[in-house]
Amino acid sequence: MLVLVHGGLWDDGMDAERFWGRTGVVAGVRGAGLTVWAPDRAMRAGSWAAEAEHLAAGLPDGPVVLVGGSNGCSAAVRLALAVPERVRGLVLAWPATAGDARVDGRLPAELAPLLAGGVLRGVADEELTGLRMPVAVLPAVPENPVHQRRTADGLLAHVPGAVELPGCPEPPHPLFRPAGLVAALAAFAAGC
Template identity: 65%
Template structure:
């Protein structure tokens, strides 16, 4: 039985959805072409906090463990999901993790509830909580990094999460230039899931 992939899209306080983040850039369909079952739900709109996002995502979990692939701010929702339901998450891939605690970046997110901006390495999660993740965790950096997805976040995750592995980086969808990296990203995702 093939592993189910739960794709958790990025975005925070904007109009991002699973279609724009995973489907149109070719990630969801690319995994399906490889024979991989994919769930790509939209995250909770106007969530008051990260536990609410995790509760929303939990409703999409199938009856067997999944590989969660989260992008950007979706990494916070995915980690909260993994902390709440560790037995349901086989592996967790944090792709292009959004940087927390950068006042300049946070200032660009006017209108986003403060509860969604709080955190240490990742928004909505303490570093102590990150250190308790027991499933295999991979981290995929944004290349090149940018103010929203800084290299320091990847380095901190590699240091904090036991056994965390770095995968080859690429630009995040739906950024221009991402299209030439889809095949490499698909290989990274399936390789991580199968190891």
């Protein structure tokens, strides 16, 4: 089973349906013969750990492959660290860049606690080295200020054995097309 953790950071109107549903990802994954669950994140949570707790409460039975998109990568990693026995694989798609003053400076001050971290918001780099499940990183192509290539490279360098999947624009970007992403996710899940 794939569990899709959507992006957004306290964005009004950003939910699983907008990020994964309307963009064709959920339908594509189902069309590829996979079971999928795309929950809504606790969008106004005060910490990534609180988001992980919210997601863990609804996790389906059995091991899952987590797919985090954009800021959802932080929630997915926190979940994988909290319940590693429930996660058989982890995909970090279009990981949001941490520590860029230009990007962070445009966000409300109340989000500051969520912006801290190492390579990835909400996660210390030492924690990334502790991930023991198969991990794949999918960069944003083309990169943009929120999803910089350096973030994908940093994750590939810190997570033992992490592999890179072919990049693409992130949903709901107008250039996003689900077919390549769905094929990459299906192939990765089959290998976990």
